Amino acid sequence: MTTLRVLTSHREPRATTNPYITMLTSALRRTPGVEVVTFTGRAALLGRYDVVHLHWPETITGLGGRRLAGRVVRWLLAALLLLRLTVTRTPVVRTVHNVGLPADAGPAQRLLLRWFDRLTTHRIVLNDRTECPGPVTTIPHGHYRDWYTGPRSATVPGRFQYVGLVRRYKGVEGLVEAFRAVPDADVSLEVAGAASTPELAATITGLADGDPRVTLRFAFLSDDELVSAITAAELVVLPYRFMHNSGTVLAALSLDRPVLVPDTPVNADLAAEVGPGWIHTFTDDLTADDLTRALDAARAPRAASPDLGAREWDDAGQAHLDVYRAALARTRPAGRTAEVPA
Known part of the structure; x- marks a missing residue:
């Protein structure tokens, strides 16, 4: 032809x-x-x-x-x-x-x-x-299995991880507020990714101030840095206020890490596709209970890798x-x- x-x-x-x-x-x-x-x-x-x-x-x-x-x-x-x-x-x-x-x-x-x-x-x-x-x-x-091939980190117990561009609609402010309400001293949160504006970075910094469990890294991540950040996590958290398509979800799954995302029909379909234990969801505004519940669920036994064969x-x-x-x-x-x- x-x-x-x-x-x-x-x-x-x-x-x-x-x-x-x-x-x-x-x-x-x-x-x-x-x-x-x-x-x-x-x-x-x-x-x-x-x-x-x-x-x-x-x-x-x-x-x-x-x-x-x-x-x-x-x-x-x-x-x-x-x-x-x-x-x-x-x-x-x-x-x-x-x-x-x-x-x-x-x-x-x-x-x-x-x-x-x-x-x-x-x-x-x-x-x-x-x-x-x-x-x-x-x-x-x-999927990104053939792309993100850099060195993987050892999993940090209790680590919640946000990666990607930090923008208003992605709800990172709410994530920091919800995490600060988690009473467990043995958990941690890292936010890694360039902020869309200095004002947004300043707002999130103010919300995190005083909690040594929170690490903020407002910078563009290289591929190897993204691999390192995602694989250090027990749970990747994407607290978007609106989510329809997300390459970051697939990046986390390609690196064999479970994710916490908004409860939407698209994410429900993805959960059914990739198999149990990989997609965890929350409704409305993210809360401390959502974080602790999802972390407990992510620690349950699951397959070694999600099923990404359709991708x-x-x-x-x-x-x-x-x-x-x-x-x-x-x-x-x-x-x-x-x-x-x-």
Whole structure:
């Protein structure tokens, strides 16, 4: 069959790239029948490709850019790309990582993001609970067993661990408050990950002040540091106020550590998938009782590793290619390629 050229919304993976993107790009490049073209302005506007695959389209529109001039350039690039996709009827595949528009998107970005949504031909969701319009295919988020291979720590008895970017919606303030109410002197909590703002870091520091059982490490974690932090824990705690998809849950499970997460249908499905003893849940606001109950449950006998067999990356590569072909079949006759002469 003809090889499809797929333009992705991310640049060539680097050391700091989200591991999900790096591993998916590698899986696609191992899959016969697909050629990955990573994002550059020239490739997007002048290159040859059959399908566009978006992950976080807000990165194309300049969300988070610090300088107005840079954001304006990204807006113009996104608008030109959207015009090209509209004129050439190039199919757009979107992986839905987050539900809804980013809260911090401005008017121009919201306009562009809605335009991307209107052009989307086929959506990929990471779990069956994500509700989307139009054709949808579920391709589960792959595991990280082949990625996080650094040295593991010895388990620290009684260690609760939070890892990942510290943001308001992730509920780290509530975790610290709940932990401080745990009376056991032999437990500990570490929060490890870069804070989204200095103000948030200061708030959490104030909440933890005076409790020597709490360690705060507000810094970006390398892969080896993340492995060390997760494997030192008896229980990884992700106290999010809202959780739909979480790569951090899969990172913990890939490293054979149980997790405490909000009680949601998605997490209930994951608990059934990976086997008993790995996913523990809480409802409403996290409490000290939730922490102690989950720690006791995590100490019960369980399998040596969770079942992540449904999350192999080679399976994901072929599944993505099937979606690309379906999207192309819906929009253009076979053999027609979107091309703008360079």
